[in-house]
């Protein structure tokens with residue numbers, strides 16, 4: 431069992447957190463629970479304050495009630511100690527303002543200064559924008575005009591995705607923000623980078639002597655990245671129909687995961703060194719250069735009515751706020767290459783979709799087969815070795831090996847050596863947002879996306895989106911609850927591979943317990 435007693439607790443420096451979009455869905459489901467968890471674990475020092483900002487009127491008491499509900503419903507810690515809750519909640523206040531009205535920011539400044547005085551906070555201010563991206567530019571400029579950046583401490587801007595709709599709009603957005611904030615002050619969220627197992631990829635790769643020598647095109651046959659979701663678009667049809675799976679998951683989470691797998695070891699674990707290595711991967715992605723290349727390497731799909739675990743599900747075009755003739759993809763799979771010395775010739779297959787059979791995020795590294803076999807003519811089933819990194823909902827890694835079935839002479843079968851982190855008693859991994867808010871408050875931008883990463887990812891994705899917009903690249907239908915269009919299998923079959931089953935082992939796998 432992991433020793434939980436001696437975990438390091440790094441406290442944030444004193445600061446006022448301004449949470450723009452405090453009455454929204456993200457704040458309620460993710461941000462308030464994250465702040466409470468940080469406090470509960472002693473990672474937030476007592477000299478902090480939070481101002482929730484949104485348009486609708488709320489008294490401080492009403493706002494605090496909202497927080498209570500949100501934490502009881504969504505936080506991994508429930509409120510049990512009323513004294514602790516009373517200490518925590520007195521740090522929270524609400525401010526009603528319209529982002530486009532600079533006067534509201536002047537009032538916010540006074541409110542902030544009074545909180546700084548009350549809690550002895552040295553002028554550090556963090557601005558978290560849980561808002562529609564159209565508002566990011568106005569917030570930045572009104573923060574400046576309203577005097578919110580005049581305090582002596584540091585100022586940081588934390589921005590939610592999506593960062594733009596394409597490269598051009600992202601550049602415009604970046605320009606607006608950069609008129610007010612330096613790049614070092616901007617923390618662009620990609621919440622997948624806050625996930626425990628995504629951060630663990632770095633450790634698995636760079637702290638284990640037996641992986642690194644094999645981590646290249648001499649030994650790896652292909653890499654498969656799956657981000658499958660059981661949910662549909664829920665109540666986000668308006669946003670999603672405009673975005674689609676490529677922009678919603680591909681440009682950010684999937685390419686970020688790919689960079690974590692493919693990057694070179696950084697010289698040091700400083701934020702800029704890590705991000706330098708990641709951006710090199712994005713720049714090495716082989717761009718598609720024609721509609722045919724897109725058609726041959728990228729599959730897009732949209733769910734039609736189907737069912738999942740006995741529950742009937744409507745088709746995408748019947749969802750709320752979705753255009754009934756929509757051609758937006760709710761699924762895509764692609765075969766991409768990283769054209770550098772390490773990865774030349776190794777296909778990376780990536781796929782994501784809504785209303786697929788399981789919720790999972792997994793990375794499968796498939797190793798090349800043995801150069802020859804000595805087991806000819808005997809009963810055997812020599813499957814390739816796999817390293818599987820399970821990000822979500824299970825956390826862990828397993829290695830698939832071939833071994834002799836006990837009691838036989840050489841009946842060879844695949845076995846899994848499984849380290850299931852989330853199965854260990856006493857492990858309650860932090861939510862991604864906890865880690866990211868904690869990092870931003872401490873000024874650590876390692877797990878936030880730098881502008882050049884965002885730009886490189888858009889450059890890659892834009893070409894595909896443009897080809898689709900021109901009508902090329904057929905939109906395939908798949909029943910909700912299925913594994914997506916069958917064309918996604920052909921992407922791998924043409925190379926002699928197949929998608930490995932995700933989120934579980936095959937029946938005859940044996941789990942070898944590994945203790946740590």
Ligand SMILES: NC(=O)C1=CN([C@@H]2O[C@H](COP(=O)(O)OP(=O)(O)OC[C@H]3O[C@@H](n4cnc5c(N)ncnc54)[C@H](OP(=O)(O)O)[C@@H]3O)[C@@H](O)[C@H]2O)C=CC1
Nearest residue numbers: 451452453454455456484485486528529560561562590591
């Ligand atoms: N929800 C999620 O799971 C995820 C969301 N995101 C991103 O986070 C951001 C917020 O999303 P979400 O919480 O779902 O959105 P919601 O629509 O639920 O919330 C939007 C918030 O913005 C406030 N707001 C809107 N207009 C103004 C204005 N003119 N002045 C002041 N406040 C305003 C609203 O408050 P009021 O109505 O009171 O003015 C509300 O608090 C988006 O960029 C989204 O893409 C990213 C990943 C996941």
Ligand SMILES: O=C1O[C@H](COP(=O)(O)O)[C@@H](O)[C@H](O)[C@H]1O
Nearest residue numbers: 591621659661678679683791822
């Ligand atoms: O950013 C997004 O991510 C979620 C999936 O996140 P996860 O942490 O639950 O895997 C996705 O549902 C949403 O469409 C997208 O905007």
